[in-house]
């Protein structure tokens with residue numbers, strides 16, 4: 135039996151981004167990310183270039199949003215977003231990953247790429263204008279969030295480049311193979327708030343066990359909280375993924391898992407409830423929803439990102455009476 139890992143690896147990617155780094159230092163980053171992505175599907179990422187002030191600010195914004203009166207949050211409910219764009223506030227107990235569990239306790243504010251209402255794609259799945267709370271000035275909320283979003287896109291691109299360089303040479307694909315996936319990507323970002331759950335119910339999770347749908351997820355966790363755990367199949371154990379100063383949790387999503395025929399692992403994870411409230415921000419770099427491409431190892435078959443994401447969303451929201459069910 136394999137040894138039970140106590141934690142997932144921490145990888146400093148700064149050598150990859152620094153133009154002055156040696157080829158050997160860059161290769162070390164590729165190797166470490168390759169090991170984490172093939173073994174755990176998860177790692178803690180340091181050296182990403184996003185400042186501690188930005189990280190703090192995002193939590194301040196999140197706390198400000200979730201402190202708005204429920205009535206005001208519901209004014210920008212996801213149900214009011216254009217067509218299937220899926221933006222705005224989602225109250226707790228909406229998403230259910232397993233029929234035998236209660237729905238997730240999390241509440242969410244979803245921000246995506248800004249697609250104006252008169253854009254030809256507006257209202258199609260995940261495309262459309264964001265919804266913003268009217269009582270918080272734009273400079274204090276919308277602008278810093280959009281700035282954070284663009285930093286997340288840059289980091290997502292960097293991670294896909296590193297992952298592209300880590301693919302087996304025998305596949306004969308270019309290290310830039312993920313460039314078309316990264317083009318014009320769907321990028322739903324979920325600001326998450328988990329209320330304290332003083333009474334433990336074994337059927338209740340912050341987020342029930344699931345895999346992420348897209349390509350790469352970049353998660354910011356509030357320091358001093360706990361809850362996130364990742365499943366490690368060789369030992370059949372849940373590894374806790376505690377928040378770490380100045381790191382983001384990175385995980386591979388289902389699409390990259392399928393695209394690489396399981397080479398990079400999309401690992402199951404969950405958020406357990408605790409008696410303390412918790413904030414986190416999950417940035418889902420889903421990718422180019424129009425991408426259709428052959429599976430990279432040449433084993434045959436094709437992947438279609440848009441179809442894949444839509445099916446996964448229906449599967450997990452289908453149990454609750456939500457817009458996905460009514461609009462798709």
Ligand SMILES: O=C(O)CCC(=O)C(=O)O
Nearest residue numbers: 326341346362405414416
């Ligand atoms: O809040 C977290 O730590 C993780 C959330 C998550 O896994 C998700 O939203 O997909």
Ligand SMILES: [Fe+2]
Nearest residue numbers: 344345346403
């Ligand atoms: Fe997740």
